[in-house]
Amino acid sequence: MTLSSIRTPSGMYTIAPFDHRGSLATSLGLDLKTAAGKKTLTQLKMLFMQNFSPYCSGVLVDPEYGFPAIEYKTDRCGLILTLESSGYSDEKTDVPVLMQNWGVEAVKNNYAVAKLLVYYHPQEANAQQKRKLVMELGDSCRRQGVAFLVEPVLFSLNQKVEMTLPEFQEAQLQTCQEFQPHCDILKLQYPGDALGCATITAELDVPWILLSRGLHYDDFKEALNVSLENGCKGFAAGRSVWQEIAEHKNEDGSLNMVAVQQFLETTAIERIKELIAMTEAAA
Numbered sequence: 001m002t003l004s005s006i007r008t009p010s011g012m013y014t015i016a017p018f019d020h021r022g023s024l025a026t027s028l029g030l031d032l033k034t035a036a037g038k039k040t041l042t043q044l045k046m047l048f049m050q051n052f053s054p055y056c057s058g059v060l061v062d063p064e065y066g067f068p069a070i071e072y073k074t075d076r077c078g079l080i081l082t083l084e085s086s087g088y089s090d091e092k093t094d095v096p097v098l099m100q101n102w103g104v105e106a107v108k109n110n111y112a113v114a115k116l117l118v119y120y121h122p123q124e125a126n127a128q129q130k131r132k133l134v135m136e137l138g139d140s141c142r143r144q145g146v147a148f149l150v151e152p153v154l155f156s157l158n159q160k161v162e163m164t165l166p167e168f169q170e171a172q173l174q175t176c177q178e179f180q181p182h183c184d185i186l187k188l189q190y191p192g193d194a195l196g197c198a199t200i201t202a203e204l205d206v207p208w209i210l211l212s213r214g215l216h217y218d219d220f221k222e223a224l225n226v227s228l229e230n231g232c233k234g235f236a237a238g239r240s241v242w243q244e245i246a247e248h249k250n251e252d253g254s255l256n257m258v259a260v261q262q263f264l265e266t267t268a269i270e271r272i273k274e275l276i277a278m279t280e281a282a283a
Contacts (some may be wrong), residue, residue: 001111003147003184003207006058006078012277013185013209013234016052017060018045019082019115020238022271027246028255038065040255045069047257048242050262053077054271060115060236063102070110079112080149083137092119092155095129104140105133115187120152122174131178138182150179151211153186159250168195173203179208185234187211190223194230201231212240217271224275228282237275243266 007013018024021041022032028044030037042065049069053059058078064085073079083103084096096118107114113219116137117185118130141148152175156163163171163203169192176186186208195207208226211234212220220240224232244267248259 001078001108001113001147002145003113005111005147006080006113008234008280008283009055010280011233012057012279012283013207013236014055014057014272014279015060015080015209015234015236016048016056016058016241016272017078017080017236017238018052019060019062019066019209019239021062021065027243028245029249029253030255032065040257041065042068044245044255044260046072047261049073051269052272055269055276057234058113063106064099079110080115081107081110081112082115082117083107084117086269090154093124094119094125095133103181104137104144104146108144108146109281113149114141115151117153119155120175121155121157122171122178123157135181135182135273147184148182149185149187150183152179154175154189165183165192165196168188168192169199169280172196173199176200176204176208180204184232185209187209190227192217197227197230197232207233207280210235212237214239216244217241221275221278224278228279232282237272241271241275277278 024227025032025041030040045061045066046069049059049072053074056077058080059073060080062082083098085099104114120130130246136283148150154171172191185206188208190210191200208231210224217240224235245260252254
């Protein structure tokens with residue numbers, strides 16, 4: 001599917017991502033080695049789909065646990081399916097592992113846009129291998145007529161020291177330059193300030209949208225506002241919208257799905273509507 005399938009009529013992108021697997025299960029205390037843990041995670045993704053797809057231009061889901069949720073998607077909402085496996089090493093320097101028995105052709109057969117998450121730094125040892133993977137997947141997507149969304153998440157080469165803002169912005173700009181020839185849209189961390197956003201926008205020939213990376217909702221809203229004012233074309237907001245669901249537990253520690261559903265139908269929906277209104281106002 002093309003980008004038009006996940007875009008609003010005004011040309012913006014309002015995406016609800018819930019392709020989280022291992023990280024989400026950990027935060028919720030779910031054991032994905034058990035049938036109960038897998039079932040709960042799938043049920044949660046169904047709730048996400050039912051609540052967010054009526055409002056968003058697109059949803060991002062994984063085929064591993066989220067496939068059953070697709071039947072609850074509204075027709076007017078586009079679909080993005082992830083390519084990478086959730087279980088690859090926590091070492092951000094490792095080249096992403098793709099899901100087995102899955103790929104661009106399967107994404108196409110489900111009338112979806114393809115997505116790849118890649119942890120990246122232009123100066124890391126595996127940078128060339130990661131660029132090669134993005135290039136190969138981009139070529140495959142073009143042959144299949146499938147739009148390709150790339151999510152490069154930057155990390156510091158020194159695990160003990162965070163990058164300074166200038167270091168981050170320089171690395172992010174170089175990453176965008178390297179990846180944009182091979183994708184149709186980039187899903188990016190907040191560039192840090194208005195100038196950083198404007199610089200990215202000026203450099204890119206493809207649209208970029210802001211990912212939340214677990215920012216507190218108010219912080220993400222502020223970052224989105226600055227980004228939209230400087231050329232960003234929308235958002236992919238997951239945990240910033242719904243991360244408090246982890247607080248809704250039963251006495252035995254299991255997830256209280258009734259309370260989760262109530263949270264999604266009230267607070268989460270109010271947040272997503274607010275983000276959508278901000279994005280459309282910037283169109």
